[in-house]
Amino acid sequence: MVNNVSTNPGALVALQNLNRITGQLEDVQRRVSTGKQVSSAKDNPALYALAQKQRAQLGSIESVQQGLRIGSSAVDVAIAAGEGISDILVQMRTIASQASDPSLGASERALLQDQYASLGDQINRMVDSATIGGRNLLDGTTLSMSVNASTDGSSTIDIPGYNLTDASVLTIDRTGGDLATSGGAATEIADIDTTIDNLTNSLAALGAGSQALDLQGNLLSRIADSLEVSIGNLVDADLARESSRLQALQVQQQLAIQTLSIANAAPNAILALFA
Template structure:
């Protein structure tokens, strides 16, 4: 039999405990709706929060990887554009030298061709000197070799070797120097051979640069997809189902109102004892 006492109201105690529990759940649901997260801090779920934080760190670090890959790709693409210009200039130089190798050509005409040849030769030097992106030049002597980040830990990189296309450099060979020219048909004929060799080497160098640029681009696409997957994984761990939380909010608000009513009824029960003393 329940004790009829004005000092101890067991019903009110139980109603208050239930109301406090409902208010606590309601606060949790409201926090999830406000933040959109079911795990917003370590106190919500320490293990899940730690995993999510680790993946966030990985995803954020991939921003630096993407920037490095984009910077490397731009550097290589600038070098390729300049290299293609060098190849076009070599084709024109070969044309001039071949025309000058004609023994029936008079001296005036050959000298004119030689001037055109020297102008094209000098343009190669200017093209190589200006093939720069963000302070990096892959075509000049001791040019920059691209080493782009390949992972978020910084333990791997994608390397694209510099290609020295300067006059007298390793690609154009030492024979094709900044002073190469011709004055006779025999000299012009010898330069035609040099042009053929230089064109082959420039094509090989451009192939290497093109392969490197493609590798950087492919890895950039992969890194973007990897980052998206990591972000989606973090979302699966910590994001709240707002449709579900909305339904819970409605239920808890109703439960809260009922709890208040129950507490009010329990608190008023002791007043019935007054009727015993009338």
């Protein structure tokens, strides 16, 4: 080997080795800090593109899930109000049954009418309160609610609405006027039974809609979970492996620095020969 003070091949080789190790160390440190094996297109264009596509699909699913949750809330509120109204109708039937007794005095009948009318007002309040997000499936303002069920908009879940303010649905006299006579009370009992049947059918349809929303939401949740796992498999770093590499590269970097220092000191040894 020829000793030369003009150039230092050993130092150049040592510097190249140090730069290579430092670059590898920076890559590993980035993967450890971000937790990602692929965090940009330059890391792996194909995997990055595939992961981005799956992220877009996941975002679409989350949007649909949000719509399903909003729809479920509207249906749940309607069902809760409808069940409450059903309970009130049972109480009203009991009062109407008492009012069908022809032996009742005027004051007793008037008291029953007041109780009946009070329950009728409560039905009105419950219908009005079944509003969420501007939607009310019981007051006739929303006769049908369509909820998007797919990421491409090709599938919807349609929930029927009802008008419990309509006399053809709630066939009772909510003012209690029919209870003024025993015959009127008997007629009101039949109307209450019809109303309960109508309401039960409405609640059954709402319940079926609620189940459909829940089933679709659960399906999308499973798909979203699978996508998250898939994205992780594509881009996540193996932190245990990267941690081991980090330690090894740190040692290699220290050795490379020492090697470069020794190589840089070689020309000084030549000068010592002329001292």
